[in-house]
Structures are given as structure tokens and as C-alpha cells.
Amino acid sequence: MTFWLIQALNGISYGMLLFLLASGLSLIFGVMKILNLTHGSFYLLGGYFGLVVLQETGSFILAVLGASLAIALIGIVIERFFLRRFHLQQLPQVLVTFGFLFIFSDIATVIWGANPQTMPRPELFAGSLQFAGFYYPTYRLFIIGFGLCVAAFLWWLQDGTRVGAMLRASVDNEEIARALGINVSLLFTLVFGLGAFLAALGGVMGGPILGVYPGADFEVLLLGFVVVIIGGLGSLKGALFGGLVVGLLDNFGKVFFPELALFTIFAPMALILAIRPAGLFGRE
Amino acid sequence: MRAADANSSVKSRGIAALFILTVLVLAVLPDLLSTYYLGLVIEILIFALFAMSLDLLIGYTGMASLGHAAYFGVAAYAVGLLAIKLHWSVWSALPAALIIVAAVATLFGLLALRTRGSYFLMITLALSQVAWGIAFGWRSLTGGDDGLPNLPRPELAAHWSLAGDRPFYFFILLLEGAGVLLLTRLATSPFGFALRGIRESETRMQALGYDVWRYKFAAFIVAAVFAGLAGALYAYYNRFVSPDYLGVFRSAEVLLMVILGGAGTLIGPAIGAAVIVLLENLVSAYTERWLIVIGTIYILVALFAPNGIIGFIRDFRARRAKS
Numbered sequence: 001m002t003f004w005l006i007q008a009l010n011g012i013s014y015g016m017l018l019f020l021l022a023s024g025l026s027l028i029f030g031v032m033k034i035l036n037l038t039h040g041s042f043y044l045l046g047g048y049f050g051l052v053v054l055q056e057t058g059s060f061i062l063a064v065l066g067a068s069l070a071i072a073l074i075g076i077v078i079e080r081f082f083l084r085r086f087h088l089q090q091l092p093q094v095l096v097t098f099g100f101l102f103i104f105s106d107i108a109t110v111i112w113g114a115n116p117q118t119m120p121r122p123e124l125f126a127g128s129l130q131f132a133g134f135y136y137p138t139y140r141l142f143i144i145g146f147g148l149c150v151a152a153f154l155w156w157l158q159d160g161t162r163v164g165a166m167l168r169a170s171v172d173n174e175e176i177a178r179a180l181g182i183n184v185s186l187l188f189t190l191v192f193g194l195g196a197f198l199a200a201l202g203g204v205m206g207g208p209i210l211g212v213y214p215g216a217d218f219e220v221l222l223l224g225f226v227v228v229i230i231g232g233l234g235s236l237k238g239a240l241f242g243g244l245v246v247g248l249l250d251n252f253g254k255v256f257f258p259e260l261a262l263f264t265i266f267a268p269m270a271l272i273l274a275i276r277p278a279g280l281f282g283r284e
Numbered sequence: 285m286r287a288a289d290a291n292s293s294v295k296s297r298g299i300a301a302l303f304i305l306t307v308l309v310l311a312v313l314p315d316l317l318s319t320y321y322l323g324l325v326i327e328i329l330i331f332a333l334f335a336m337s338l339d340l341l342i343g344y345t346g347m348a349s350l351g352h353a354a355y356f357g358v359a360a361y362a363v364g365l366l367a368i369k370l371h372w373s374v375w376s377a378l379p380a381a382l383i384i385v386a387a388v389a390t391l392f393g394l395l396a397l398r399t400r401g402s403y404f405l406m407i408t409l410a411l412s413q414v415a416w417g418i419a420f421g422w423r424s425l426t427g428g429d430d431g432l433p434n435l436p437r438p439e440l441a442a443h444w445s446l447a448g449d450r451p452f453y454f455f456i457l458l459l460e461g462a463g464v465l466l467l468t469r470l471a472t473s474p475f476g477f478a479l480r481g482i483r484e485s486e487t488r489m490q491a492l493g494y495d496v497w498r499y500k501f502a503a504f505i506v507a508a509v510f511a512g513l514a515g516a517l518y519a520y521y522n523r524f525v526s527p528d529y530l531g532v533f534r535s536a537e538v539l540l541m542v543i544l545g546g547a548g549t550l551i552g553p554a555i556g557a558a559v560i561v562l563l564e565n566l567v568s569a570y571t572e573r574w575l576i577v578i579g580t581i582y583i584l585v586a587l588f589a590p591n592g593i594i595g596f597i598r599d600f601r602a603r604r605a606k607s
Contacts, residue, residue, distance in 0.1 A: 035405055082587075102536075102579035228406070277399050
């Protein structure tokens with residue numbers, strides 16, 4: 001029983017990190033129709049930046065905020081100067097985002113080397129919590145709570161604010177939204193920045209449990225894809241649900257079938273594709 | 285009308301002359317080039333076929349796949365395993381590999397063709413990563429990231445080995461030539477034109493009575509088999525197979541070759557393949573940071589040559605004809 005509970009909690013906390021990543025991927029796609037292949041780089045660079053800030057200042061909060069804001073800025077620059085001109089042109093978007101994925105991956109290897117880096121947990125959550133006869137690291141519980149808070153915030157942003165209403169309007173009909181005086185291009189830039197911010201947030205938060213290592217950019221990009229394929233591109237609910245499903249599948253897959261761990265994720269994905277090609281919560 | 289006829293016959297005569305010239309040049313190359321440069325020519329031939337096979341999907345049918353290396357790599361692993369572990373000859377290993385690729389493409393195609401657009405991009409990438417994951421994870425069969433070393437060069441018959449550079453070059457040239465001719469014929473056949481129709485408008489083709497799904501499915505498998513031929517030949521050439529063969533980097537690279545050359549032209553992707561192979565060899569002599577270089581090329585191509593080299597030449601000609 002304890003085993004199941006611990007593994008489930010591990011899966012859920014990992015799923016929350018995937019949610020942070022995939023919500024940005026999904027948001028960017030939902031609003032701008034861009035499949036952002038650089039998204040994994042935002043996650044990885046977020047982790048490395050967080051590490052640097054943590055080493056310099058010793059503050060985890062500063063690391064989280066500083067790294068995520070820096071990555072958001074990088075995202076905004078990429079959107080403004082490289083993606084803006086290719087609005088709704090799929091192949092050039094793929095080329096540009098692939099290009100940055102490779103460049104960032106190589107730059108990260110040059111600066112931080114090929115060895116995995118470990119990030120210490122913040123002191124407040126360094127210990128373990130004891131309940132019902134077993135110990136569980138508080139940091140993972142903190143991630144779960146944090147992920148839920150971010151989800152709630154994004155919901156409020158989308159459904160409860162004026163910006164959210166503008167966003168939904170541009171998703172439904174971009175031209176009409178422009179005609180109504182909504183500054184859609186500014187909105188696009190903000191959305192891309194927010195998406196990058198969320199990915200970097202996942203990278204820093206994940207650092208203490210997963211480490212920061214080369215190749216993580218490709219790894220999480222792939223998992224992010226599976227999450228949005230399962231949940232549906234452009235859906236917040238889908239990103240949360242898909243993130244939890246993939247987090248749990250990945251965790252239990254690695255425990256029970258270590259050699260075939262990818263299958264425990266991809267078989268359900270294939271099944272969902274066969275039944276609902278647009279994902280569980282997606283719109284065609 | 286007559287002038288146009290004369291023009292087109294001049295043009296087709298020109299193409300025929302160019303074709304014969306190309307064959308002649310390729311035939312005498314082994315006498316002119318050192319082993320290193322002959323190897324480069326072989327690589328260009330292989331990647332040209334690989335890029336042309338992807339062009340059938342992207343340029344002709346309008347389906348952008350981000351996982352085309354899966355088929356390249358699956359065929360490479362198939363010949364590698366059959367030749368090393370079961371000692372099959374090239375006569376049985378190569379056809380068997382193509383059949384295996386067709387089977388994998390059938391399975392992947394059934395899944396991927398449920399979707400279109402960005403979902404298609406993601407699902408093809410995800411499926412190719414599954415293939416990569418198997419090659420990487422199933423150590424007892426594939427050797428994991430050590431790969432499969434010591435793949436012997438093919439032997440056409442007892443004591444008729446292709447181990448030498450010269451005979452192996454002609455073996456590759458022959459198969460490549462056959463592959464390229466077949467692909468070109470296919471692209472200009474009614475099937476090829478139906479694919480172009482699908483690229484322009486699926487609903488219109490549907491209204492005309494074409495079973496669009498079946499055409500896309502067929503194109504998907506055909507493109508995979510030609511990619512498989514390229515991959516199997518690359519395995520024989522390198523005498524080594526590793527998970528890199530089906531990694532996302534290869535899929536992205538072949539996509540770049542197609543767009544850099546000019547999607548939808550077949551000859552363009554072949555030129556794109558030549559440029560990238562030569563550039564990679566040139567750059568790797570100076571720096572290990574090939575990823576930064578090629579990443580920059582991706583962005584530059586998107587910004588300045590979205591229609592590729594062929595498109596660039598066409599634009600240039602059109603502008604000159606106007607002035």
C-alpha cells in the first residue's frame with residue numbers, strides 16, 4: 001500500500017512539472033497556432049539559469065523568478081524577431097523553432113558541459129513529512145501544491161480577466177478580434193513570453209528532483225507532445241489531465257517495465273489517437 | 285502552340301543531355317577521386333534519395349513529417365541485424381529490410397494519418413522517438429548506444445565481394461539510380477498528380493471522387509520504403525548502425541535538406557542534401573559545434589530562402605525575363 005502511494009505521489013509530482021511545460025506549449029498553440037519545438041530548450045535553459053542564480057544568491061525564490069523571467073524575455077525576442085513574420089506558415093515556423101532548439105542545446109553543452117548538474121532543494125522543503133507510517137519528501141508535495149496553484153491562476157487568467165477574454169476572442173476569430181480593436185500582436189508576444197515562462201518554471205522546479213542535464217530539452221519536448229496529444233492542443237484542462245496521466249504512466253512504467261518504459265506512455269497515446277484524434281479535450 | 289512544342293522538346297532534349305552527362309560523370313568519378321571524396325559522393329547519393337523520399341510527402345502531398353528518419357533507421361537496423369546475427373546475404377537482407385520498413389510504416393501510418401497539420405508533426409516525431417527508444421533501450425538486441433559494429437560489406441555471390449571502394453560505389457550508384465528513377469516516374473505519374481491535387485485541396489479531390497485517405501496512406505508507405513532503401517545502403521556504407529540513425533536530429537536534418545533545396549521539385553532536395561553533406565564535412569574540420577552552425581542555417585533558410593535553392597533560381601529567372 002505504502003509503495004503504491006509513494007509511487008503515485010511521485011507520478012503526480014512529475015505530472016505537475018509536465019503540466020507546467022505542456023500548458024505553455026498548449027497555450028502558444030491554442031492562440032498562435034505555432035508548434036513550438038524550442039519549448040524543451042526553455043525548460044532546460046530555465047534549469048541551468050536557475051542553477052546559476054541559486055549559486056550566486058543562494059535564494060531559491062530568486063532562482064525561480066529570475067530564471068523564468070529571463071527565459072520569458074528570450075521567448076519574447078524569438079517571437080518578435082523570428083516568428084512574427086511567419087504567422088500561420090507551418091514549415092518556416094518548424095525550421096526556426098528547430099534551429100533554436102539545436103543552437104540552445106549546443107550552447108548549453110558548451111557552457112555547462114556534458115555532465116548532469118544537481119540542484120539543492122530549497123531549505124524550507126528539504127526535509128520529509130511523516131504521515132500514516134511513511135516518510136515522503138516535502139519538496140515533491142510542494143511541487144504538487146505549486147502546480148495546482150499555477151493551474152488555478154491560469155484558469156482565472158483565462159476565464160476571469162479581461163486579458164483572458166481577449167485571448168479567447170483571438171482564438172475564436174482573430175480577424176474579428178483585430179477589428180474590435182484588440183491588439184492581437186501584443187497579445188501574441190505576451191502569450192509566447194508566458195509560455196516560455198511556464199516552461200522555464202518547470203525546469204527550475206524540476207531541478208532539485210530530476211537534475212539538469214543535456215538532452216533533457218528533447219526528452220521533455222517529447223513528453224510535452226504526448227501530454228498535449230492526449231489532452232488536446234489548446235486546452236488547459238487537457239494539459240493538466242494529460243500531464244497527470246503521462247506523469248503516472250511514466251513513473252509506473254519505469255518501475256514495472258524499465259526496458260520498455262516508453263511503451264507505457266505511447267500505447268495509451270496511440271489508443272486515444274485512434275478514438276479521439278484531437279485529444280480528450282481538444283477541438284478539431 | 286507550335287513554338288511551345290518546340291520549346292518543350294528543346295527542354296526535354298536538354299534534360300536528357302543533362303541526364304546522360306550526369307551518368308557519365310558519376311561513372312568516371314571513381315577514377316578521378318580519392319577514397320575520401322568518393323565516400324562523400326556516396327553519402328550525397330544516399331542522402332539525396334532520403335531527402336527525395338521525404339519530398340514525396342512534404343512537397344507533393346503536403347504532409348510535413350518530423351519523424352522520417354524512423355524508416356531510414358529501421359531499415360538500417362534490419363539489414364544490420366540480419367547480416368550480423370543471421371548472416372543473411374544482401375540479396376535477402378535488403379528486400380527483407382524494405383518489407384519490414386513497409387510494415388512499420390503501415391502501422392505508423394494508420395496512427396499518424398488519423399491527424400493532420402500540427403498533430404501530424406507531433407505524432408510523426410513521437411512515433412520516430414518510439415523507434416529510437418527501442419533501438420536505445422533494447423540493449424540485448426540492438427547494442428543500445430554502442431550500436432551494431434562490424435557490419436560486413438555485401439557480397440553479391442561467393443567470392444564476389446563489394447568490399448573494395450570501386451565496386452561498392454557502383455553497387456550504390458546502381459541502386460540509387462534505380463530508386464531515383466522510380467521516384468521521379470512516380471512523381472510524374474497520375475498517382476503523383478493526384479498527390480499534388482491533395483496538397484492543393486483535399487476537399488476538391490474528394491469531390492472529384494478520389495479516395496484521399498488511401499492516396500495519403502500509399503504515399504506515406506512509399507516514402508518510407510525509399511527512405512528505408514537509403515538507410516539500408518547507409519548502413520552498408522558505414523558498416524555500423526547506431527540509434528542516431530533514427531534520432532530526431534536526422535529527421536530534422538532531412539527536413540532541412542528538402543526545404544533548403546526546394547520542396548516539391550525532387551531535384552531540389554537532392555541539391556539540398558549535397559549542400560548539407562558537403563557543409564557538414566567542411567565545418568567539422570574546423571569546429572565541433574556543428575549543431576550551432578546547422579541551427580543557424582535552419583533559421584537563415586526560413587528567413588531568406590523559404591522556397592529553397594530551386595525557388596531562388598526560379599525567382600531570379602522570372603525577374604530577369606521581366607526586365
